[in-house]
Amino acid sequence: MTDISYDARTGEAVEELTASTVSEVDEALAMAAAVAPAMAATPPATRRTWLSAIAAALEVPETVDELVALADRETGLGEERLRMELGRTPVQLRYYADVAVEGSYVDVTVDAGPPRLARMRVPLGPVAVFGASNFPFLFSVLGTDTGSALAAGCPVVVKAHPAHPALSARLGRLAVAALASAGAPAGVFALVSGFDAGTRLVGSPHTAAVAFTGSQRGGLALWRLANERDVVIPVFAEMGTVNPVVVTPAAVSSSLATGFVESFTRGTGQYCTKPGLLFAPAGSGMAAKVAEALRTLAPSAWLLTSQIAAAAVDGVGELVSAGGEVAGQVAGPETGWAAPATVLSVPIEKLTSGSRLLEECFGPVAIVTEYADRAELETALDQLQGTLAAAVMAGDADPDVPWLVERLSTLAGRVTVNDWPTGVAVSWAQHHGGPWPSTTNPATTSVGAAALTRFTRPVAYQNVPDEALPPALRESNPWRLPRREMS
């Protein structure tokens, strides 16, 4: 099976990419497994030079032009957005390298004893990365999962994304060359391609963990596959959800409608943090205001693949069947992979647990509903699935904010107030995760400093002489990691 590179704007097949053979996949995994112990013993500062080399390669002006053009052809996301996204990618790689050097994620803890116990987090070993379609730079071949896994000391084997296979191949070659030039040993990074390569990666005894960003269907399929292994491995899947927004009575305004449209149509609605369901006070006329903003802003752009475009069109039909009514719609482009931007109005009593209305519709589609009072709103919130993010749009000193923040925090991994949830800062306090089924592991984040922790496990060393301890735990502390010493 080969991957075909399409032009999203025309739907034409431009390039055919050969899938990796089974023996190519196995070789990549064997090399990753072989280098894993040496990589785990490599000082974080050395790993930083490796990540810096990849980062620098992504900043060479001609390379930037080439990558943006390739990404734009395959994704149709537009040069401006892609240039910005590519620009943030080396920043993110360097950030993870800095987090590794800072070293608090290693969680070094020493008990004076008896018994003398010293604990650290050690890298898990080879990580299989399945990137996302919607962020071809920040969440794909050289994105957050690859960056945080390499920073944490784990070799990475990436499965090329079929939505941007030519870009994936190009980024894979770039990384291999940059790592070699920085003196990283072979096996630290590899790219494989084709559907079968993905299955092989998850099943291989060499693979120690899987990181995935994408749909619930895709993420849960990998999770099930990993659970059938003899030695089960963790699957860190970050998946699509509705990301509800609650507008309080004090917050109603038409600029809010504009902000909502900008947020849910950003990247043609292809964000895992897209606000897909807005709760507005009864009588606010929010659905009509959003429909008007949609007509005014007239967002119209391509979707990432023919399947995504078809699913977005079908999704609107499914939402209508489930009780939604189209309140406003702007046609998509006439060629290529297109779907109309759509806002639907739904009576709140239709929002019942298990309804299609409470599942993500990937693409420029959102739902507006109205609540009569707090009791009705709370009943509806009780129906929602776990979600990556949730937002409150409120007035000044708004009495509804405290209870809403508390209530939404039980559903979501991140709660925002008067901020649309779409943007995800790469920082120390970030948590880009959330309760099932927004992720397969609500304790972990795929963005931010804590992303490294996923790819480690603690080991305690009891009564081990100093010279036999890993460098991170020795008295001389050659990696200069912060440590907690308990007497």
Added chain:
Amino acid sequence: MTDISYDARTGEAVEELTASTVSEVDEALAMAAAVAPAMAATPPATRRTWLSAIAAALEVPETVDELVALADRETGLGEERLRMELGRTPVQLRYYADVAVEGSYVDVTVDAGPPRLARMRVPLGPVAVFGASNFPFLFSVLGTDTGSALAAGCPVVVKAHPAHPALSARLGRLAVAALASAGAPAGVFALVSGFDAGTRLVGSPHTAAVAFTGSQRGGLALWRLANERDVVIPVFAEMGTVNPVVVTPAAVSSSLATGFVESFTRGTGQYCTKPGLLFAPAGSGMAAKVAEALRTLAPSAWLLTSQIAAAAVDGVGELVSAGGEVAGQVAGPETGWAAPATVLSVPIEKLTSGSRLLEECFGPVAIVTEYADRAELETALDQLQGTLAAAVMAGDADPDVPWLVERLSTLAGRVTVNDWPTGVAVSWAQHHGGPWPSTTNPATTSVGAAALTRFTRPVAYQNVPDEALPPALRESNPWRLPRREMS
């Protein structure tokens, strides 16, 4: 189905305990779910008073006598051991309460922004606890899982262990009374009993996590059950493994054989950290030395249940079928639940991945094998499953220690040098966990300060006004938690 309380020494049924009805289980869960938000908002210092009340109730002299007698009847572990174990139980409860008050497990992190992000770990909600048969105090109703979950702010519903149902019921009543006297709201703790109650606990939408200590069969059954839920929840199962010990050429001595026998027959061999497989240098005659020590020490005591006794007897037969040879054996008691203490000798080439020889045999049974050289030892180590602990017995400045510690750290959650792995300190640097299948989640520990973390998940609050933040994140920091502030 009822639980029957047996006398381990005679095998007689002493008492019949009524299993919880479905509605009793559901009510316990509903109450736990109802109190969960208030419990999450309770300051850790208040939760400490609750745990202290349970701890104090476990120290009332008449209660101690009563509990030890009850435990001894049901487990046959002997008064001395049980008095010591019970004595450590309130210490462990107070330790977890202190860890909660110290508060670094909440991992409060604040980015100045923009965007301003504040992150903390919030309690998951009701935890279903399945305790172990082998530690009726430290790993059962009021053991490490219950203590760390309550300390972390999660209500607990314990399933009574069928190996000590009368003791479980008594401990359950004690905890309920102590919590009430300390002013804890109803629902914070409940005990249910009977096999069906366990299934109901794992399937309930109110349950947020499961903690289990016991056999691989039991732990994996709960894990599979939880994975079939609509909303999958984490199962933290800590399970039995072989815990290999490597004796280096420099370490061979007969006191080592004595130490090994004491360790593998401790608690009648019913420790999850029992060293079940010892690698000795070729020609050391270690199997004969261990057999001699076994005859000299003549350990003979009861097992916890008729099933465990039968499995220990059958297990020796299985190990013989798989290539082991009985090198020494001491008969168990003549009445009640007994099995002989046994050491087997096995040619190292029989230790192949998937062999019964590499699986735990619960009870006073261990294997000794000999390795000719490092290459042969490494080949054998490559066959082993993930394990909770692994030990190196070495000489002074022994050149084999560094590579053995590194190699064993890839297999185990804890590596000891010149310490038998049996004891598990409750401390900050402890890690009582390990790679699959020793646990279902190698990133977590069931003992030590980090045990609280299992029952939490991070939430990031973006641009949330101070008065709407949870207390732990407010500027005034009323819980006085350590926080990391990034500008």
